[in-house]
């Protein structure tokens with residue numbers, strides 16, 4: 383048989399083989415929520431966030447250049463972000479950051495999608511915790527071998 387026809391036929395055999403699903407099990411790939419779709423979800427244990435009130439910790443080293451810096455301080459007891467007020471900006475915004483001695487919200491946060499500079503923080507950056515996350519001492523759900531590229535991280 384012609385070589386390319388043989389390759390095509392064996393590829394087809396793999397695609398329609400009923401054991402394709404079993405191969406996932408054999409390779410050890412498993413669902414994290416369990417295979418029984420009807421079972422009630424187990425809510426994960428609630429974790430306390432680490433860190434004390436703002437003003438008493440060092441920044442956490444960034445692991446790559448475009449990483450949103452991690453929040454080193456506690457975030458409990460802040461007001462919620464609303465249209466009328468944003469507690470994060472009360473400290474990190476351009477008006478107050480100097481008195482509070484908080485890092486100023488990044489210049490990039492004043493640009494709209496087209497790159498035009500705005501006089502206020504862009505609405506696309508208003509929900510700070512969509513990108514900046516507080517810390518918890520939580521065991522990773524799956525092992526991983528991620529290593530940041532410290533060479534590209536901004537020096538702090």
Ligand code: HEC
Nearest residue numbers: 436437438439441451452453455469470473483484510514
């Ligand atoms: C009461 C003032 C205050 C409030 C409110 C506050 N922060 Fe902070 N934040 C600080 C200070 C001061 C630091 C410097 C580190 C420290 O001392 O904890 C900081 C550090 C950070 C950093 C680290 C920056 C870096 O370069 O590593 C991030 C990110 C951050 N805050 C995000 C937030 C977000 C998001 C919120 C709202 C959920 C928030 N902060 C609310 C005062 C505040």
Ligand code: HEC
Nearest residue numbers: 448449450451470474485486487488490507508509510513
């Ligand atoms: C869409 C994701 C995103 C959102 C939303 C966002 N940030 Fe950031 N932030 C980043 C990234 C990425 C960086 C680091 C790169 C840079 O400077 O732009 C950063 C940097 C910062 C820094 C460090 C500035 C510096 O000069 O080192 C502070 C402080 C900060 N953000 C605060 C905030 C606050 C407060 C909010 C909410 C008003 C917010 N960010 C919303 C992604 C985000």
